[in-house]
Structure formats: C-alpha cells, structure tokens
Amino acid sequence: MSSVSISTNKLTIGYKVQSTEYSVQTDLDFSLHKGEMVCMLGPNGCGKSTLLRTLAGLQPPLEGEYRIQNTEYRPEKSVALVLTERLSMDNTTVHDVVAMGRYPYTSFLGGLTEEDERIITESLQQVGFHSPVTCHLSSFFNAHSDGEKQRILIAKALAQQTPIILLDEPTAHLDLPHRILILRLLRQLAHEQGKTVLISTHELDLALALSDRILLMSPHAQGVQLDTAENLKKANAFTSAFGMDIFNPLG
Numbered sequence: 673m674s675s676v677s678i679s680t681n682k683l684t685i686g687y688k689v690q691s692t693e694y695s696v697q698t699d700l701d702f703s704l705h706k707g708e709m710v711c712m713l714g715p716n717g718c719g720k721s722t723l724l725r726t727l728a729g730l731q732p733p734l735e736g737e738y739r740i741q742n743t744e745y746r747p748e749k750s751v752a753l754v755l756t757e758r759l760s761m762d763n764t765t766v767h768d769v770v771a772m773g774r775y776p777y778t779s780f781l782g783g784l785t786e787e788d789e790r791i792i793t794e795s796l797q798q799v800g801f802h803s804p805v806t807c808h809l810s811s812f813f814n815a816h817s818d819g820e821k822q823r824i825l826i827a828k829a830l831a832q833q834t835p836i837i838l839l840d841e842p843t844a845h846l847d848l849p850h851r852i853l854i855l856r857l858l859r860q861l862a863h864e865q866g867k868t869v870l871i872s873t874h875e876l877d878l879a880l881a882l883s884d885r886i887l888l889m890s891p892h893a894q895g896v897q898l899d900t901a902e903n904l905k906k907a908n909a910f911t912s913a914f915g916m917d918i919f920n921p922l923g
Contacts, residue, residue, distance in 0.1 A: 676706075704870060710870050713910075715913070718889045770792045776832065791831050826857065826858070
C-alpha cells in the first residue's frame with residue numbers, strides 16, 4: 673500500500689473574480705506521506721494559505737489536480753483544517769468547539785452518541801487536557817489563553833478523525849514555550865498516529881528543527897521545493913526563495 677497521502681499534478685492555485693483568474697502558483701507537483709510533519713515556509717504572498725485552502729476543498733484549483741489517497745474522498749472526512757484567525761466565541765464551551773469536529777459523523781439532527789462523546793474527551797486528552805477533563809469540557813472557550821485555545825482547535829481537528837491535518841500558522845499569537853509545545857504536539861501526532869500534518873508557518877528555527885521535510889514556496893509563481901531542511905540549505909534554496917541570506921541577518 674502506498675504511503676502517499678496527498679499528491680498534486682500540475683496544480684495551479686489562485687482565485688477567480690467574476691471571469692478573471694488570478695494565479696498565485698502554477699504547475700505544482702509534490703507528494704506528502706503518512707506519518708510525517710511537513711512545514712511550509714515562504715515569504716508573505718507566495719500562496720501558502722491558498723494552497724492549504726485548496727487542498728482542504730474550500731476553493732477549487734484553477735488548473736491541474738490534487739489527490740487525497742484514500743478509498744472514498746469526502747473532504748470533511750479526509751482533511752481537517754485549522755486556520756490562524758483568532759476566534760471569539762462567547763458562551764461557547766470547550767465541549768461545543770471540539771464537538772464541531774464530529775459533525776461529519778452525526779445524524780441529521782446533529783445528535784452526539786456515546787462514541788462521539790468518548791472521541792471528544794480523548795481528543796482533548798491527546799492535546800494535554802488531562803483529568804478532570806469534564807472541567808475543561810464545561811469551561812468557556814473564551815476563558816482560555818491563546819495557547820490553550822490553539823490546543824482546543826487541534827483537538828477539534830483530531831475529533832474529526834481525518835488522516836490529514838492542515839494548519840495555517842498554528843503558532844501565531846503564541847509565546848515561545850507554547851510555540852514549541854504546539855509543534856512538538858503536531859510532530860507527535862504525525863509520528864504516533866500516522867497522520868499527515870502540513871503546517872504553514874513563519875517559525876523558521878522550529879520548522880528546521882522539528883519538521884520531517886520542508887515545503888519551501890517561492891514568490892511570484894516560482895513553485896515549491898520539497899526536501900529535508902539539510903538538503904535545502906545545501907542547495908541555497910532558502911536564499912533563493914526569500915531573496916536574502918536568512919541565516920545571516922546581519923548581512
């Protein structure tokens with residue numbers, strides 16, 4: 673059985689406004705595998721968020737195709753997406769937020785079964801909310817710190833039980849200890865549960881240290897390179913993508 677979970681073939685991503693198409697990246701060809709955490713790096717405006725939204729099925733590709741390698745592709749059961757926007761949900765409990773991940777599996781009326789409740793509890797435990805979990809479930813989402821909110825949103829993605837998790841800058845707004853905690857957690861989920869984790873991030877040092885591979889995106893539709901951090905550094909790929917020697921900020 674192939675370990676490939678996502679593959680693209682001459683994929684062009686971008687936006688369509690009325691009858692005009694605006695491409696951000698063209699002819700993208702790469703494959704991601706089960707059980708790996710890949711960090712996507714690149715300058716602002718190069719298409720990182722657009723690629724995530726396209727792979728999640730939120731916007732169609734302009735040309736080419738992408739494939740999710742499972743038997744029956746349904747976006748809500750194949751890919752979980754965690755966006756970077758700060759969420760403010762007044763009077764919404766942690767339980768309600770994580771339960772949103774179970775909606776693809778609930779009945780027409782949206783009722784939760786005992787199995788759904790078990791998965792919700794286990795998802796919170798997996799991101800570090802341990803006993804008594806019931807206290808966390810009944811607490812309000814807005815009462816938690818930014819770092820805790822991010823872990824709750826990752827728990828929501830886990831409750832969705834998809835083989836692929838896509839995250840758009842999951843460490844934004846967090847301090848250094850929580851940034852390390854979140855990326856370590858995601859790496860652990862990939863390695864221990866066999867999930868494919870693709871993260872858009874600006875955390876260069878952490879990405880180089882913790883990711884299995886780097887998806888390096890260049891600006892102006894110059895494409896992507898997918899390789900280990902070591903190989904990309906040897907090829908001076910980071911200097912080319914960012915237009916400067918990012919490892920020597922003093923010049």
